[in-house]
Amino acid sequence: MKEIISIRKANAKGHIKRLWQNREAVSALVERQFRARFEKPLVGLSWMLLQPIILALLFAVFFGALVRVPSGNIPYPAFVFVGVALWQGVQRALSESANVFESAAPMLRQTSLPRLAPVLANVAGASIDVIISLTVAVFVGLLFAIPLTLKLVFAPLFLLLAFLATTGLAAALGGVCGAWRDLRQTIALGLQVLMFASPIIYPASLIPQEYAVLYAINPYSGIIEGLRWSLLGGSMPDIGLLLISTGSSIILLVGGVWLFTKLEGRAADAL
Amino acid sequence: MPSDETVITVSKLDKVFSLANVGAARPLYQALGGEPAKQRYALKNINFDLAKGEALGVMGRNGSGKSTLLKVLAGIIEPSCGTAVLKGRIGSLLEVGSGAHPDLSGWENMRMAARLLGVPKSERDSYYEKVARFCELGSKLSEPTRWYSSGQFARLGFAMAAMAPTDILLIDEALAAGDMRFQLKCFDFFYAAKAQGRSFVFVSHALPVLRDLCEKGLVLHEGKALYNGTIEKAVSYYETSTAGN
Numbered sequence: 001m002k003e004i005i006s007i008r009k010a011n012a013k014g015h016i017k018r019l020w021q022n023r024e025a026v027s028a029l030v031e032r033q034f035r036a037r038f039e040k041p042l043v044g045l046s047w048m049l050l051q052p053i054i055l056a057l058l059f060a061v062f063f064g065a066l067v068r069v070p071s072g073n074i075p076y077p078a079f080v081f082v083g084v085a086l087w088q089g090v091q092r093a094l095s096e097s098a099n100v101f102e103s104a105a106p107m108l109r110q111t112s113l114p115r116l117a118p119v120l121a122n123v124a125g126a127s128i129d130v131i132i133s134l135t136v137a138v139f140v141g142l143l144f145a146i147p148l149t150l151k152l153v154f155a156p157l158f159l160l161l162a163f164l165a166t167t168g169l170a171a172a173l174g175g176v177c178g179a180w181r182d183l184r185q186t187i188a189l190g191l192q193v194l195m196f197a198s199p200i201i202y203p204a205s206l207i208p209q210e211y212a213v214l215y216a217i218n219p220y221s222g223i224i225e226g227l228r229w230s231l232l233g234g235s236m237p238d239i240g241l242l243l244i245s246t247g248s249s250i251i252l253l254v255g256g257v258w259l260f261t262k263l264e265g266r267a268a269d270a271l
Numbered sequence: 272m273p274s275d276e277t278v279i280t281v282s283k284l285d286k287v288f289s290l291a292n293v294g295a296a297r298p299l300y301q302a303l304g305g306e307p308a309k310q311r312y313a314l315k316n317i318n319f320d321l322a323k324g325e326a327l328g329v330m331g332r333n334g335s336g337k338s339t340l341l342k343v344l345a346g347i348i349e350p351s352c353g354t355a356v357l358k359g360r361i362g363s364l365l366e367v368g369s370g371a372h373p374d375l376s377g378w379e380n381m382r383m384a385a386r387l388l389g390v391p392k393s394e395r396d397s398y399y400e401k402v403a404r405f406c407e408l409g410s411k412l413s414e415p416t417r418w419y420s421s422g423q424f425a426r427l428g429f430a431m432a433a434m435a436p437t438d439i440l441l442i443d444e445a446l447a448a449g450d451m452r453f454q455l456k457c458f459d460f461f462y463a464a465k466a467q468g469r470s471f472v473f474v475s476h477a478l479p480v481l482r483d484l485c486e487k488g489l490v491l492h493e494g495k496a497l498y499n500g501t502i503e504k505a506v507s508y509y510e511t512s513t514a515g516n
Contacts, residue, residue: 005346005355028386032372039374109366110432111387112346182296265349269288271342 012254012261018114026117033125045132052088052133056081056140063201071203072234075144078137082228083200085133090166090220091191093126097170098187101178101267109271115264116257119174123167130159134231141232154230158223165219165249168256175260178267199224204237216241219249278439278470279321279344283353286314286339286494312494313339317353319489319499323438326471328481328502330509331491337474340491341365341441344472359438359470362388364429366443377412377419377427384431391436398434405460406430407453422449433460440464443474458484478506 019026037044056077063069064076071079096103097119104118134155138148177184198220207215215221222245225237290309301307314336321327329337342348344355345363371380381402384390390398403412406426408419416424426449433440442461449457461484465471475481481488481502488505490498490512498508 003346003357003361005343005350005357022389025387025389028383032375032383036374106366107387109342109347110363112361112363113387180298268348271347 012258015114015116015257015261019116019120022113022117025111025113026120029117029121030124033121034128037125037128048129048132049136052081052084052136055088056084059084059201069202070206072205074141074146074228074232074234078141078144078146078232079203079228080201081137081140082134082231083198083224085137086130086162086220086224086227087195087198087200088133089126089130090162091195092129093123093166093170094173094191095187096122096126098173098177098184100174101181101270105271108268115268116171116260119170119260120167123163123170126166127159127163130162134227138231146232148231149233151230151233155227158226158230161219161226161246161249162223164253165223168249168251168253170256171260172252172256175256175263175267178270179263181270194218194220197221205235212238212241213244216244217248219245219252221245223249276323277320278323278358279319279327279472280356281317281319281344281353282355284314284317284340284343284350284355285312285352286336286343286348287311287351288313314343314350315494317489317496319487319496321470321472321487323470324465324468325487326465326473326485327487327489328485328505329472329474329489329491330476330478330481330505334493335491336494337491338365338443339494341443341472341474345441357439360389360436361439361441362432362435362437363441364432364443365441371416371424371428371431373417374415376415377406377408380416380427381412381431384435388432388435394436398436401434402427402430405434405456422453425449426453429457433457433464437469439470439472441472444476478510482506 037048059080060077064071064080069076100115100118100122101108104115107113107118108115142148173187177187197215197218204212204215204221204225222237222242226242226245228234229236287310290311297308317336317340319327329340331337339348341363342365343350344357345361345365347363347365372383375383378399381399382395385395385398406412406423406429408423408427411419411423412427416427419427429449458480461471465484471485473481473485485502488498488500488502488509489496490505490509497512498505
């Protein structure tokens with residue numbers, strides 16, 4: 001084994017190769033995320049569900065019952081639960097990853113693990129939350145007499161897209177906020193903006209036709225609309241717009257990982 | 272037992288830190304015509320090599336660049352210029368125990384460490400056994416490490432890092448771990464490991480220890496190597512020169 005230490009150029013390919021070589025370490029980090037949630041299964045699960053349930057309830061009261069946001073044939077509580085379930089996970093993964101050079105610092109100071117590993121573990125951990133909350137969303141749908149259909153088979157596809165887009169965004173934020181730490185203060189605001197730019201509390205059909213393409217560039221717009229369709233039914237999202245969201249998910253993944261490898265050296269100086 | 276085989280070759284290594292605040296305002300300020308941030312050389316033109324089984328003692332006052340050198344060798348930070356070639360598995364005892372998880376028990380932390388540090392599957396069982404024997408925590412190992420004293424925590428951390436199969440060990444004042452008896456045990460480990468042909472880069476302020484354990488010495492001062500040669504000469508240089516006083 002020979003390690004050559006020199007100035008590293010931003011080398012996403014080399015980074016991914018090192019991730020693969022260290023796959024056992026990466027899986028250990030992911031497992032740690034699992035354990036942190038299920039060490040005491042009942043306690044962990046109730047904390048995990050409390051947040052989306054309360055939030056969906058609040059939205060159902062304010063936007064569903066009072067403002068009467070249209071949600072097509074789907075009862076608003078079930079409608080909003082799907083969006084909230086995904087968004088909770090995205091939010092958690094992104095805010096944890098923006099902080100990764102601080103929170104994973106002890107580990108990054110001790111091992112020469114690829115620095116993308118803790119970012120991946122954050123996103124993987126948040127995926128558990130999303131899958132569990134979405135299961136609850138399906139139950140909420142059943143409460144309102146919305147049966148599960150075969151469209152369910154498309155759900156993993158949208159979840160995979162969400163995973164790719166979120167990994168890219170998490171890597172980008174991790175690199176940028178690691179290199180310029182004051183930018184972390186903008187994360188909460190940015191997440192709020194992104195939430196309103198995604199069809200979480202309202203359906204994408206409310207967006208005027210001339211902005212539909214622009215709106216679809218936000219990958220979460222296609223992902224959430226698609227998830228909602230596959231779990232609860234309703235009108236199928238436009239294929240063209242879905243393809244735009246798919247494309248931007250992939251661009252986000254590639255661009256985010258590239259940005260991370262470009263900035264990680266600078267961020268590591270403060271370790 | 273030093274041999275002819277070189278395991279570390281460091282050439283023309285520089286590390287420059289920018290003294291700007293780590294903020295996004297700086298690139299903006301520079302883009303608008305502001306002066307670039309001041310830079311400081313934490314390491315400047317460092318060269319040395321080390322053979323298999325040899326130990327290098329690094330001395331210097333606080334801020335002379337010792338820890339930066341170890342971090343570069345461990346692959347934690349990247350050099351600004353120059354290269355370091357290390358042959359073999361690298362183990363770093365820079366911040367002992369900091370990777371342990373407080374909610375997991377000692378045993379679980381050990382299993383986690385084995386995977387994080389890349390201990391091969393076939394060597395796992397003997398790794399656990401060696402760690403348990405070395406840290407002497409007994410039944411305490413079944414408790415979450417949250418309930419360990421700081422000394423016990425450090426003992427587990429040291430054992431987890433030290434017992435991993437490595438060819439090159441990078442050590443930074445790790446001997447602050449544990450009580451007197453445990454410190455002596457650490458020394459015994461260093462001697463035994465050295466006898467097995469493992470190489471060391473050892474940063475310490477304890478000159479008698481360096482003199483005893485190392486063959487080579489490197490005196491750092493403000494990032495530059497003031498002396499690089501045998502340990503006896505390096506220690507006496509350090510004791511008499513401005514680098515030490």
